[in-house]
Amino acid sequence: MSKIKYSILFIIIATLAGYSMSFFSSSKEGIGMRRYITTVRGMGMGGTGLGLPDSTSLNAYNIAGWRYIRDTKITILTRYSITQTELSDQSFTTKTGNFSGLQLAVPFHKNQWVFGISLTPYTLTDFSFDQKYQTPTADYTETTYYEGNLARAQVNLVWSPVPSLGIAGSFNYYFGTLKDRYELGFDDPALYNSNYEMEYEFHGPGAGISFDLNPIKDLDIGGFFDLKPSLNFTRVTKSPLTGITEETEADGTLPIFWGIGSSYRFAPQWTVSADYAYQYWSKGFGIQKVNVNNLENWYRFGVGIEHAHRAQTRKLLNRIDLRTGFSTGSLGYKFDNNPVKEYSGHMGIGIPFFQDRARVDVSFQAGLRGDRSRNLAQEKFYRFLFSISAGELWFQKLR
Amino acid sequence: MGKFYFVSVLAVLIYLFSFSGCGENPIDLKKNIFNPEIQGSLKDTTLYAIEDTTYHITSKINTQLSSYLFIGQSNGLTAYPAFEFYDFTAIPDSATIQGASLILTAASVNYTEAGKSFTATAYPILNQWNSNVDSVWNTQNYDPAQPLGEMQISSDPADSVATLDFNTAGLEKIIFWADTANLDENYGFILHFQSADFLRYFYALNSGYNPSLIVSYTLPSSAEVLKDTIPPGLDAFIYSGQLPKVEQRDYASSLFVYNTLLKFDMGHFMDKFPNGVVINSANLEVPVDKDNSIIKIGLANLIVENLKSAIGNDSVEVDSTAGDFVSLSQWSEDSTYLEITPGLDRQKLARNFIQPQLRDTSQYPGLAINFINSAASGSALSNAQSFYSYVAFYKRSQQNSALKPRLKLTFWVPPAPRF
Numbered sequence: 001m002s003k004i005k006y007s008i009l010f011i012i013i014a015t016l017a018g019y020s021m022s023f024f025s026s027s028k029e030g031i032g033m034r035r036y037i038t039t040v041r042g043m044g045m046g047g048t049g050l051g052l053p054d055s056t057s058l059n060a061y062n063i064a065g066w067r068y069i070r071d072t073k074i075t076i077l078t079r080y081s082i083t084q085t086e087l088s089d090q091s092f093t094t095k096t097g098n099f100s101g102l103q104l105a106v107p108f109h110k111n112q113w114v115f116g117i118s119l120t121p122y123t124l125t126d127f128s129f130d131q132k133y134q135t136p137t138a139d140y141t142e143t144t145y146y147e148g149n150l151a152r153a154q155v156n157l158v159w160s161p162v163p164s165l166g167i168a169g170s171f172n173y174y175f176g177t178l179k180d181r182y183e184l185g186f187d188d189p190a191l192y193n194s195n196y197e198m199e200y201e202f203h204g205p206g207a208g209i210s211f212d213l214n215p216i217k218d219l220d221i222g223g224f225f226d227l228k229p230s231l232n233f234t235r236v237t238k239s240p241l242t243g244i245t246e247e248t249e250a251d252g253t254l255p256i257f258w259g260i261g262s263s264y265r266f267a268p269q270w271t272v273s274a275d276y277a278y279q280y281w282s283k284g285f286g287i288q289k290v291n292v293n294n295l296e297n298w299y300r301f302g303v304g305i306e307h308a309h310r311a312q313t314r315k316l317l318n319r320i321d322l323r324t325g326f327s328t329g330s331l332g333y334k335f336d337n338n339p340v341k342e343y344s345g346h347m348g349i350g351i352p353f354f355q356d357r358a359r360v361d362v363s364f365q366a367g368l369r370g371d372r373s374r375n376l377a378q379e380k381f382y383r384f385l386f387s388i389s390a391g392e393l394w395f396q397k398l399r
Numbered sequence: 400m401g402k403f404y405f406v407s408v409l410a411v412l413i414y415l416f417s418f419s420g421c422g423e424n425p426i427d428l429k430k431n432i433f434n435p436e437i438q439g440s441l442k443d444t445t446l447y448a449i450e451d452t453t454y455h456i457t458s459k460i461n462t463q464l465s466s467y468l469f470i471g472q473s474n475g476l477t478a479y480p481a482f483e484f485y486d487f488t489a490i491p492d493s494a495t496i497q498g499a500s501l502i503l504t505a506a507s508v509n510y511t512e513a514g515k516s517f518t519a520t521a522y523p524i525l526n527q528w529n530s531n532v533d534s535v536w537n538t539q540n541y542d543p544a545q546p547l548g549e550m551q552i553s554s555d556p557a558d559s560v561a562t563l564d565f566n567t568a569g570l571e572k573i574i575f576w577a578d579t580a581n582l583d584e585n586y587g588f589i590l591h592f593q594s595a596d597f598l599r600y601f602y603a604l605n606s607g608y609n610p611s612l613i614v615s616y617t618l619p620s621s622a623e624v625l626k627d628t629i630p631p632g633l634d635a636f637i638y639s640g641q642l643p644k645v646e647q648r649d650y651a652s653s654l655f656v657y658n659t660l661l662k663f664d665m666g667h668f669m670d671k672f673p674n675g676v677v678i679n680s681a682n683l684e685v686p687v688d689k690d691n692s693i694i695k696i697g698l699a700n701l702i703v704e705n706l707k708s709a710i711g712n713d714s715v716e717v718d719s720t721a722g723d724f725v726s727l728s729q730w731s732e733d734s735t736y737l738e739i740t741p742g743l744d745r746q747k748l749a750r751n752f753i754q755p756q757l758r759d760t761s762q763y764p765g766l767a768i769n770f771i772n773s774a775a776s777g778s779a780l781s782n783a784q785s786f787y788s789y790v791a792f793y794k795r796s797q798q799n800s801a802l803k804p805r806l807k808l809t810f811w812v813p814p815a816p817r818f
Contacts, residue, residue, distance in 0.1 A: 028437050028817055090429045128425030137443045137809050143425050190745035191680040196813050287818045376432055
């Protein structure tokens with residue numbers, strides 16, 4: 001038991017410590033790049049997964065889909081990204097890796113009730129750069145660090161009153177910190193190499209609901225709706241030079257977030273899926289006197305297809321799940337007054353083990369976001385996602 | 400349980416793998432993409448003094464540790480050196496003292512006009528003293544009826560040594576002092592003069608060119624005249640006078656302790672920047688009336704300190720924390736004003752003096768300009784000062800803004816916060 005505790009604790013810490021890297025996470029009016037991963041299986045299918053029945057892997061958004069599990073499940077996700085950023089006169093490549101969430105679910109009343117928790121990255125900011133300035137006063141280099149993340153923790157309860165329907169309610173708790181740090185470096189010793197830091201802390205509760213419906217055999221429809229949370233927002237200004245730490249508190253929120261998706265198994269091993277998720281990002285974050293001119297509604301649309309494995313076969317391709325898909329969306333930000341779009345192709349595999357009670361999923365996503373002429377920068381990104389979903393009769397033995 | 404643990408360990412391994420290639424930050428942007436509103440901006444401004452005054456500290460400076468002994472009269476200062484020789488152990492008890500001379504080595508620093516001189520006479524000191532600030536100097540502390548010898552003080556820089564040969568009365572005094580039984584009655588002697596129109600500097604004790612008493616004597620066994628040098632046990636110079644001030648000037652002075660106090664309107668400045676600023680560099684520019692200043696010596700010891708009390712306070716308090724000052728020793732290109740020594744001192748003025756005061760601009764007291772004994776050692780103002788200098792600064796009431804004292808700030812305005 002203690003081994004499990006330590007393992008979970010380690011994973012939670014690792015999740016919160018993660019960072020990613022994108023030029024488009026530098027929007028000063030935003031709270032970082034929106035992160036949206038349903039499951040790694042779904043990411044292999046074009047970022048879908050809201051209406052994709054799965055008895056092994058736990059969905060981060062459509063909690064009602066957890067009703068398919070038969071034993072205690074845990075799903076943990078991690079990713080590795082390579083981003084090639086092209087500006088007007090230079091390009092650079094960055095690579096980062098980080099955990100992307102975990103879900104734990106316990107079916108405490110067979111086929112009817114599931115209780116679980118979830119921890120999901122919500123936004124991530126990490127972009128650091130040097131800019132050189134030549135002014136009549138002095139020449140200097142300013143290094144800017146935009147860092148931090150916002151995460152969502154959930155406590156979930158899933159109810160399946162009839163075999164064709166599942167509904168879930170979630171208590172959400174949002175928390176995180178964004179940090180803008182500035183370092184000034186001067187050649188002239190008469191000028192002090194100073195630094196300055198502004199930190200934005202968010203925390204507060206919210207609620208969400210989700211559903212999963214099988215209106216007809218092999219057709220699944222799922223969706224979720226996250227209400228506006230009530231956030232407490234604190235701005236902390238720190239200057240090591242002045243020694244002053246100032247705190248300003250305000251109320252804030254996150255825009256309504258919803259998504260709907262569907263899948264259809266049109267042959268014993270073939271399933272197609274399509275998802276659409278939307279967030280009213282352009283409405284801002286409920287903080288008074290804050291400019292939202294460079295915010296845009298966030299959305300993601302994806303389609304995908306999966307060829308499922310077949311049990312008890314020796315052919316390699318039939319022992320694993322094969323997936324592919326395509327997605328498009330808006331990042332929720334304007335750069336150079338133009339919205340930033342994203343397009344990507346997806347591939348993925350699933351490797352079941354322990355008699356289909358566990359699975360390793362891997363997806364690869366290659367995409368393009370932004371336009372150098374319209375958004376100052378264009379990024380080619382390559383993203384590997386890994387997840388492990390495992391089953392265990394943990395807790396259920398207590399019944 | 401085993402399966403679960405296996406999965407957890409596998410996840411940790413993937414985690415470690417995924418972090419093996421973490422990104423290289425920060426990116427060196429060749430072209431500035433982010434505009435100054437987002438990035439903050441470097442600005443500069445000039446604040447003219449809104450209050451200025453001269454604050455006089457009436458207590459005298461202790462010259463007992465001064466590197467120089469002053470003698471003469473110039474620019475309001477009158478100074479007389481005093482000596483006490485008591486270590487005659489080099490002279491054998493059986494010796495017969497034949498003569499004695501005081502040798503002083505002239506320092507290269509002085510305020511003179513060539514070809515002038517005055518006569519200085521040695522007189523015995525009447526009461527015990529340890530420094531020039533002892534109360535015994537409040538009244539005449541020497542016996543003018545007992546001249547011990549005379550010496551000529553020349554303004555000629557070529558005269559590097561001045562010698563006083565003790566007369567008969569002086570010799571008797573030396574013999575008296577050489578007897579250890581009379582140690583308690585050895586108060587030394589002072590060099591006094593009737594009038595002088597220049598000031599001469601001689602090296603003092605522990606300067607490397609100590610004043611010395613050369614004693615000539617014979618021993619009973621021989622007619623040969625032997626000589627030994629007696630080092631001084633104590634020296635100092637007694638000074639008095641008054642700074643020759645003119646109207647519409649503020650002063651910083653060494654031996655007569657005057658401080659120029661300046662206050663700037665930090666509140667009005669900060670009102671323009673509600674999100675605060677970071678002061679990266681500061682320079683104080685104070686125009687000087689050179690015709691009414693004596694600043695040939697000791698300029699390197701003209702410093703700026705923080706005021707701790709209001710500028711109009713009857714008992715002004717200066718933050719004289721050791722080493723917490725900046726030097727005001729740089730002449731402007733046109734030599735019309737003094738400014739903070741370029742480099743780290745300007746950074747220090749910003750970091751240690753100006754920035755901390757911005758926390759509550761309503762309480763900002765201002766800056767003090769004064770002399771210290773040694774900027775190199777940072778010794779406090781109350782210690783000996785080895786020079787006589789005073790600087791007349793133009794007050795803020797001057798019509799010409801080029802003559803007004805001013806504070807130039809280079810500061811960074813942080814970008815507006817996200818929220």
